[in-house]
Amino acid sequence: MAKQRIVNTRFWDDSYIALLSPHEKLLFLYLLTSPLTTIAGVYEIPVKRIGFDTGLAMPEIKQGLAKLEADGKILRQEDWIAIVNFVKHQTLNPKVRQGILLELNRSPQELVKRLPSSVQGLVIQLDRLSHSNSNPNSNLNFKAATPEPASPAVPQDIRREIHEMLGRRRP
Known part of the structure; x- marks a missing residue:
């Protein structure tokens, strides 16, 4: 089944996104568009894969994931990610x-x-x-x-x- 993710250009105007660091913006955009992302926005992805695909260092990824989770944008369980408002869009x-x-x-x-x-x-x-x-x-x-x-x-x-x-x- 073909997959495509369309990101609205308003992504960059979002007040939450505007406050993120460049690494956090890249990480969040990657989580939305990763090849492993499902139609439900809930999927398994190892942190090493995120690093390989984005070029981000492990500490940047772990810090970014922790921030996104603390801010209620994602949920995590081991290597599983759930993007909280994915279905809404x-x-x-x-x-x-x-x-x-x-x-x-x-x-x-x-x-x-x-x-x-x-x-x-x-x-x-x-x-x-x-x-x-x-x-x-x-x-x-x-x-x-x-x-x-x-x-x-x-x-x-x-x-x-x-x-x-x-x-x-x-x-």
């Missing part, structure tokens, strides 16, 4: 949503559960859009916590599908 059509859920399902769940509630709520949003989808692979068995259960206003068949995806059976 995706065009969320049904195929992209399914791709995001697939990648989140492949990622360490302890890390996924620390992502914003908007990512957790993606499960419910996906089901609302895909209930007419005849794709047999649409049930991804994603078991991350969601901010709230499905509303009673949601049709019965969709509620059942949501609860099955979340691992909760409901009649």
Whole structure:
């Protein structure tokens, strides 16, 4: 599957980016566009790979990652990185949503559960859009916590599908 990352030119006008050092800007831009980045923004990448690709020294990388994590821009677990607002900047059509859920399902769940509630709520949003989808692979068995259960206003068949995806059976 072809991957491409488009970086909005407003990246450079962002008030947070403006305050970063040149090394931190490069590191953050690299994390957004790395060849290992997934559609969900959660992926495994060794620090050595970051150094090889960017030319940054190990202390610069470790310091930059620590700053980005302390500032709430990324989450880390061993060699795994999660870019906190990555999903927010995706065009969320049904195929992209399914791709995001697939990648989140492949990622360490302890890390996924620390992502914003908007990512957790993606499960419910996906089901609302895909209930007419005849794709047999649409049930991804994603078991991350969601901010709230499905509303009673949601049709019965969709509620059942949501609860099955979340691992909760409901009649």
